[in-house]
Amino acid sequence: MKKTYALRYLSSRSGSRKHNSTGHDDPTRSEPLTYEELDWAENFPLPDDQLLHPVAFEDRMGSVHFIVHERAHITIDNDTCKGCTTKSCVTACPAGLFVPTADGGILFNYEQCFECGTCYMICNHKGAISWSYPVGGYGVEFRYA
Amino acid sequence: MSVSTQAVVVGAGPAGSAAALVLARAGFEVVLLERGPYPGSKNVYGGVVYGRILDELIPQWWESAPIQRWITRRSTVVLTESQALSVDFRTQRWKGQPFNGATAYRSEFDQWLASQAEKDGAKLLCSTTAVGLIKEGGKVVGVRTDRPNGELYSKLVVACDGVNSLLAKEAGLYEDVDANNFTLGVKEVWYLGKKEIDNRFGLSMNEGVDIEILGGTNPIAGGGFIYTNLDTLAIGAVLRLTDLAASRKRPEEIVARLRSHPAIAPWFLGSHLVEYSAHLIPEGGYHSMPRLVTDGLLVAGDAAGMCLTTGIWLEGINYAIGSGAIAGKVAAAALARGDYSSSMLSKYETELHHSFVLGNHRRLRHLPHLVLSERLQSRYPQALCNVVESMFTVRDPLPKPRLSRLVRAELKKAGVRGTELLSDLLSILRDLQ
Numbered sequence: 368m369k370k371t372y373a374l375r376y377l378s379s380r381s382g383s384r385k386h387n388s389t390g391h392d393d394p395t396r397s398e399p400l401t402y403e404e405l406d407w408a409e410n411f412p413l414p415d416d417q418l419l420h421p422v423a424f425e426d427r428m429g430s431v432h433f434i435v436h437e438r439a440h441i442t443i444d445n446d447t448c449k450g451c452t453t454k455s456c457v458t459a460c461p462a463g464l465f466v467p468t469a470d471g472g473i474l475f476n477y478e479q480c481f482e483c484g485t486c487y488m489i490c491n492h493k494g495a496i497s498w499s500y501p502v503g504g505y506g507v508e509f510r511y512a
Numbered sequence: 513m514s515v516s517t518q519a520v521v522v523g524a525g526p527a528g529s530a531a532a533l534v535l536a537r538a539g540f541e542v543v544l545l546e547r548g549p550y551p552g553s554k555n556v557y558g559g560v561v562y563g564r565i566l567d568e569l570i571p572q573w574w575e576s577a578p579i580q581r582w583i584t585r586r587s588t589v590v591l592t593e594s595q596a597l598s599v600d601f602r603t604q605r606w607k608g609q610p611f612n613g614a615t616a617y618r619s620e621f622d623q624w625l626a627s628q629a630e631k632d633g634a635k636l637l638c639s640t641t642a643v644g645l646i647k648e649g650g651k652v653v654g655v656r657t658d659r660p661n662g663e664l665y666s667k668l669v670v671a672c673d674g675v676n677s678l679l680a681k682e683a684g685l686y687e688d689v690d691a692n693n694f695t696l697g698v699k700e701v702w703y704l705g706k707k708e709i710d711n712r713f714g715l716s717m718n719e720g721v722d723i724e725i726l727g728g729t730n731p732i733a734g735g736g737f738i739y740t741n742l743d744t745l746a747i748g749a750v751l752r753l754t755d756l757a758a759s760r761k762r763p764e765e766i767v768a769r770l771r772s773h774p775a776i777a778p779w780f781l782g783s784h785l786v787e788y789s790a791h792l793i794p795e796g797g798y799h800s801m802p803r804l805v806t807d808g809l810l811v812a813g814d815a816a817g818m819c820l821t822t823g824i825w826l827e828g829i830n831y832a833i834g835s836g837a838i839a840g841k842v843a844a845a846a847l848a849r850g851d852y853s854s855s856m857l858s859k860y861e862t863e864l865h866h867s868f869v870l871g872n873h874r875r876l877r878h879l880p881h882l883v884l885s886e887r888l889q890s891r892y893p894q895a896l897c898n899v900v901e902s903m904f905t906v907r908d909p910l911p912k913p914r915l916s917r918l919v920r921a922e923l924k925k926a927g928v929r930g931t932e933l934l935s936d937l938l939s940i941l942r943d944l945q
Contacts, residue, residue, distance in 0.1 A: 422785050430786060431789065455760075458762055461696065461764065483790050483792050484675065485696050485792065488691045498676075500547055503657070506547075508553045509553060511619070
């Protein structure tokens, strides 16, 4: 499998600026490629369409069991959020519960919370997130973790 | 209607159940609170329990513990985007008594451990969240729960309320919480079936494999893991919070990318996702721990930051059980003497220092920081894999490469200075010697 990737790498790079001079795609070249010419250090990322076994986010969240309480255990101060330019919570929350809104604020859904604590730990604004646990017996229920 | 008891343990994870078990066995009334509907329902870990610490608490524990597979094979893998270097170790010694590591689901393992404490007389109270401490004259004298009239008075409280430990924070035991000392563990469990797992990983009966991965989470400092359960595979990434936030990447995408690595993807062919989960891990080690006691309160397990994350050793449950058991022992001694002051309870810290818990943490205190450094995370893996690849790439009619020249060239290419390498090697040797 690795070889296939290596070959694809080489062919995708042939003719490109840096390696042109080495002529490694030149069939008349008699010297073998030197290791340095391969330049592995310049990592090639796997294209997104090649991610294997892709899972839609809804299916991912659908695999987790929740017992939802009517009262939110985490609340946010949207005025503070509106003034926040980083909004790290949007990308870092593993359950994707922080959704940016058109008015520059955040829409927060507590229902599918993992109760992990990432949001308040990475939040730049002290007090923007009021964090606590759900009422006893409610919230996430991991079965295979 | 408020209730009074001798000791309250908050959190029926491994630390809390161990503390409650020791207290109950010493003959004291102990209430073990759990906010989930059952112990383990809120908990996530990589996937391996090391049972040696249980030998004394629960003799022959392996006969009753809900184990998935016994680890007989341990691989350490260094990953770059396109390469993988494995050190693969197998031993038959770990497949029989007294065993070494095992995979288990927390929903089952934590319930089992709590039931052991119940057997000794601890009162387990599930679906009950401790929302705060009750204090009198600066001393902790119980916890407030979210049950109606849920004040629970006690002589002592043992806070085993996990990595976010709201109780230790409320008691002022954490001076400052630095997000750099925490990682987010993101985990997926995939169903594959026992036969396929046995075939793909070269296992038989209830043998299991533990694969620890360095690299593969770029540009976020962290690591990865793969564990075999009986008929499912667990795969996960551990991501430093500050890097995760700065990268603006989604955590589940990091895991998906790791799972798609050419060296990993074939293992997962034909499987389907059973559960996705995530949890914080206290990775800071010795330097990031809070104060461990105050009047009427002891802190143990993740709540005290006791996960050991030193690159080659990644352990948490045994440190939770170890610290919980010692907290229980000191709490029992305090109850026997009727002295709940922090000076009495400070025996807990002393005993931890004399045990493997803080003994190991203190000795290995420089490693957590080093493991998350950029050099360990990407520069060394890249250089190492390149050297190995070059050694095994046959380039006839050119002469075989000279190792010393190759190593120097690769380190240079990876941007590592000789002095940095030397200093990193010295700090590893200093901690491991």
